[in-house]
Amino acid sequence: MAELATLPPLPDEKAKGWEFTDLSELDLDAYEPAPADASLGAAEGATVLSLAEAVDSHPALVADRLGALAPSDDPFVARNEAAWRDGVLVHVPAGVKVAEPIRIELPLDTEGAAVAWRTLVVLEEGAEAEVWEHSSSTGDETDALLNSVVELHVGQAATLRYVSTQDISERAWIFSSQRARVEHDGRLDWTALGFGSGRGKVRMDTRLAGPGSEARVTGGYAGGPGQHLDFDTTQVHSAPNTFSDLSFRGVLAAGATAVWRGMIRVDPGAQGTDAFQESRNLLLSPDAHADAIPGLEIEADDVRCTHAAAIAQVDREQLFYLTSRGLDPAAAKQLIIEGFLEALVERLAEGPVREEISAALERRLREIL
Amino acid sequence: MATPEAVAEKRELAGINADYKEKFGFHDPESGYAYKAPKGLSREVVESISEYKDEPQWMRDFRLKALEHFESRPTPNWGGNLGQIDFEDIHYFVRASDKNSRDWSEVPDDIKNTFDRLGIPEAERKFLSGVGAQYESEVVYHQVNEKLEAQGVIFTDMDTALREHEDLVRQYWATVIPPNDNKLAALNSAVWSGGSFVYVPAGVKVEMPLQAYFRINTENMGQFERTLIIAEEGSDVHYIEGCTAPVYSTDSLHSAVVEIVAKPSSRVRYTTVQNWSQNVYNLVTKRAVAEEKATMEWVDCNLGSKLTMKYPSIYLLGPEAHGEILSIAFAGEGQHQDAGGKIIHAAPRTSSSIFSKSISKDGGRSTYRGLLEVADGASESRSKVVCDALLLDEDSRSDTYPTIRIGENDADVGHEATVSKIGDEQIFYLQSHGLDEEEASKMIVNGFIEPVTKELPMEYAVELNRLIELQMEGSIG
Numbered sequence: 080m081a082e083l084a085t086l087p088p089l090p091d092e093k094a095k096g097w098e099f100t101d102l103s104e105l106d107l108d109a110y111e112p113a114p115a116d117a118s119l120g121a122a123e124g125a126t127v128l129s130l131a132e133a134v135d136s137h138p139a140l141v142a143d144r145l146g147a148l149a150p151s152d153d154p155f156v157a158r159n160e161a162a163w164r165d166g167v168l169v170h171v172p173a174g175v176k177v178a179e180p181i182r183i184e185l186p187l188d189t190e191g192a193a194v195a196w197r198t199l200v201v202l203e204e205g206a207e208a209e210v211w212e213h214s215s216s217t218g219d220e221t222d223a224l225l226n227s228v229v230e231l232h233v234g235q236a237a238t239l240r241y242v243s244t245q246d247i248s249e250r251a252w253i254f255s256s257q258r259a260r261v262e263h264d265g266r267l268d269w270t271a272l273g274f275g276s277g278r279g280k281v282r283m284d285t286r287l288a289g290p291g292s293e294a295r296v297t298g299g300y301a302g303g304p305g306q307h308l309d310f311d312t313t314q315v316h317s318a319p320n321t322f323s324d325l326s327f328r329g330v331l332a333a334g335a336t337a338v339w340r341g342m343i344r345v346d347p348g349a350q351g352t353d354a355f356q357e358s359r360n361l362l363l364s365p366d367a368h369a370d371a372i373p374g375l376e377i378e379a380d381d382v383r384c385t386h387a388a389a390i391a392q393v394d395r396e397q398l399f400y401l402t403s404r405g406l407d408p409a410a411a412k413q414l415i416i417e418g419f420l421e422a423l424v425e426r427l428a429e430g431p432v433r434e435e436i437s438a439a440l441e442r443r444l445r446e447i448l
Numbered sequence: 449m450a451t452p453e454a455v456a457e458k459r460e461l462a463g464i465n466a467d468y469k470e471k472f473g474f475h476d477p478e479s480g481y482a483y484k485a486p487k488g489l490s491r492e493v494v495e496s497i498s499e500y501k502d503e504p505q506w507m508r509d510f511r512l513k514a515l516e517h518f519e520s521r522p523t524p525n526w527g528g529n530l531g532q533i534d535f536e537d538i539h540y541f542v543r544a545s546d547k548n549s550r551d552w553s554e555v556p557d558d559i560k561n562t563f564d565r566l567g568i569p570e571a572e573r574k575f576l577s578g579v580g581a582q583y584e585s586e587v588v589y590h591q592v593n594e595k596l597e598a599q600g601v602i603f604t605d606m607d608t609a610l611r612e613h614e615d616l617v618r619q620y621w622a623t624v625i626p627p628n629d630n631k632l633a634a635l636n637s638a639v640w641s642g643g644s645f646v647y648v649p650a651g652v653k654v655e656m657p658l659q660a661y662f663r664i665n666t667e668n669m670g671q672f673e674r675t676l677i678i679a680e681e682g683s684d685v686h687y688i689e690g691c692t693a694p695v696y697s698t699d700s701l702h703s704a705v706v707e708i709v710a711k712p713s714s715r716v717r718y719t720t721v722q723n724w725s726q727n728v729y730n731l732v733t734k735r736a737v738a739e740e741k742a743t744m745e746w747v748d749c750n751l752g753s754k755l756t757m758k759y760p761s762i763y764l765l766g767p768e769a770h771g772e773i774l775s776i777a778f779a780g781e782g783q784h785q786d787a788g789g790k791i792i793h794a795a796p797r798t799s800s801s802i803f804s805k806s807i808s809k810d811g812g813r814s815t816y817r818g819l820l821e822v823a824d825g826a827s828e829s830r831s832k833v834v835c836d837a838l839l840l841d842e843d844s845r846s847d848t849y850p851t852i853r854i855g856e857n858d859a860d861v862g863h864e865a866t867v868s869k870i871g872d873e874q875i876f877y878l879q880s881h882g883l884d885e886e887e888a889s890k891m892i893v894n895g896f897i898e899p900v901t902k903e904l905p906m907e908y909a910v911e912l913n914r915l916i917e918l919q920m921e922g923s924i925g
Contacts, residue, residue, distance in 0.1 A: 362857030375848035380839035388863040390854040
């Protein structure tokens with residue numbers, strides 16, 4: 080663990096990647112390191128342990144994997160490395176298919192708390208599992224800070240579904256660095272919802288490291304007054320015949336801002352790459368603001384890489400159509416917004432995940448509308 | 449089996465290739481220069497340029513202020529690699545002849561030879577319009593046809609404009625691109641020389657495109673032209689800039705500033721075909737403001753240079769203004785084309801589009817870098833950005849960095865980008881119709897850039913297609 084004195088300085092607004100997220104009001108010393116009162120869940124076939132415990136009980140496994148994906152030159156990852164006490168290890172042995180979802184609940188309810196959290200998921204060859212991680216606060220008044228680092232190791236021919244839902248206090252800071260590495264023929268299906276937090280940055284990086292690996296990343300966010308939501312996603316293709324498909328959709332009410340930055344990187348030699356990313360924002364008010372910075376860096380030629388970004392308001396023609404059918408304008412507007420988000424839900428396989436995500440989006444919409 | 453036409457065309461193309469060096473890669477003797485500043489940049493050099501040109505005090509002060517900006521700013525560390533530019537190893541001013549010629553017969557012979565090889569008289573015959581040809585740092589030949597003058601259009605080199613239309617120049621000078629805008633614009637502001645000045649009075653439509661040819665001809669000599677175009681209310685003008693540079697053994701720097709003011713309901717199109725030799729750093733700042741109901745269009749084709757960093761921008765300042773950027777970049781071996789565009793919607797009901805097409809080959813790197821911003825209050829604005837990139841081999845690289853900033857919900861903005869190689873099925877289809885693979889590839893690439901080339905005057909479109917075909921020779925393996 081790094082010494083506090085040697086930690087990289089916090090980025091200013093000129094630092095690459097931080098141009099749109101103002102940290103000048105962040106005073107790290109104002110937050111007191113606090114334990115995470117997390118519930119880790121369990122499922123037959125998987126090892127689910129407190130990470131601190133796992134350091135002792137599974138030393139080799141943890142030593143090989145912990146910190147292998149998260150870059151410690153990131154100022155918040157470095158601080159997490161120095162400070163984390165609580166976290167979870169999910170380990171699924173080779174060939175084991177875990178039927179039940181593993182649910183991890185991470186509350187953030189103590190005023191002034193700085194929680195440093197760490198998630199390490201390791202799926203060995205051919206394993207299958209579903210991990211849900213939910214961070215939340217009971218109200219929107221708590222001023223706290225969550226710094227989490229998530230590392231997802233998807234082994235050869237393994238399949239991981241990882242669902243991360245965040246609904247912490249709208250006054251809290253969030254800094255989260257989430258990284259996945261998918262090996263030969265591995266599959267990752269990653270869903271993230273961002274509803275809470277006042278300011279911060281959430282990074283979601285996927286590396287298609289083995290030939291034939293695949294990742295689908297689906298993100299949804301909805302912001303209300305005073306919130307600034309920041310997502311930074313990367314899809315790195317470093318092996319041939321890999322596939323990635325990323326879709327983010329956000330709804331922003333009055334006083335909300337969001338920035339999404341996305342990068343598809345194709346390394347030399349990663350021939351046969353098929354990569355897609357899109358970001359769509361719906362602005363519900365003239366006082367909402369959205370930035371989209373998609374990016375492509377392609378160093379192989381036998382590729383198909385596409386991105387799309389769109390920022391728009393509720394379509395007036397659609398609104399007109401619905402009101403002409405007798406809906407009142409508010410209901411019509413809500414229907415259109417739900418339709419906009421439905422495109423995200425449809426990306427998910429039918430089942431409890433899809434239903435819960437859909438319900439969570441509906442609840443959140445009622446809050447901000 | 450190649451068709452006879454294709455064989456003939458191939459021979460013709462090979463012919464173009466063969467005499468490139470002879471045609472463009474020559475040096476004229478440098479002994480005839482009237483004045484050449486020592487290498488390097490200093491207050492003294494800037495003052496001597498200004499003194500030599502006998503400029504008014506305000507321009508001298510402007511240059512010196514700009515020099516301070518240049519010296520106080522770091523070299524940009526984004527985009528391409530600028531680390532190899534030695535700003536002290538450049539001549540900042542070279543003057544080829546003492547006087548500006550309005551009449552062709554007065555142009556010195558060796559300069560005429562250069563223009564002959566560039567085919568300028570031909571272009572002149574075709575367009576019968578004003579031709580401003582920049583040879584070395586100054587426009588030496590300039591002709592505005594009588595019709596233009598009768599319409600009140602001013603089309604002259606910038607040095608002359610400063611002498612003859614000082615008030616007009618001063619009114620608009622650096623109002624679009626201030627000298628502290630960026631390091632290279634500051635450099636240009638300090639040492640600028642030549643470039644074009646265009647003034648189109650209200651309601652005047654200039655029928656023929658105005659053209660200027662630019663050349664760099666002295667080893668280690670920078671070219672810092674400055675162009676200002678003012679289109680008064682309801683006017684219409686198309687300006688064309690095309691460049692061909694000789695081949696040199698050491699790196700050369702081209703850093704222009706182009707400012708355009710499009711008044712209400714005017715329409716300005718600025719077309720560039722850039723084909724600098726592959727040792728030139730082409731670092732250009734181009735910006736236009738479009739007032740109410742004005743239309744501004746940049747058509748930007750980047751084929752040459754070692755590194756180009758150029759992002760023509762449009763500020764839509766008046767309601768219902770419209771901006772368009774069409775961009776082609778071709779990056780071959782050793783080249784990095786870092787191009788794109790910026791559009792800022794700052795008024796209601798403004799609209800814009802950016803179409804970018806890039807091709808990378810033989811280890812070349814093409815980058816689209818753009819900004820699309822809808823500012824607070826620019827309600828009911830619409831924009832569409834489409835970037836397509838073709839990669840012709842596995843050694844080449846393509847980057848896309850668009851930035852979209854929306855501060856207004858009543859806006860409709862879309863961006864799409866695609867990177868791919870030429871589809872096997874496209875090649876197969878054309879081969880099944882009798883083309884060989886190389887011909888098929890050329891055809892596909894020309895089809896790929898066609899949405900932009902169709903906006904060019906025909907001569908330029910043909911030249912561009914040929915240049916790209918040339919670059920494609922032997923590329924299919």
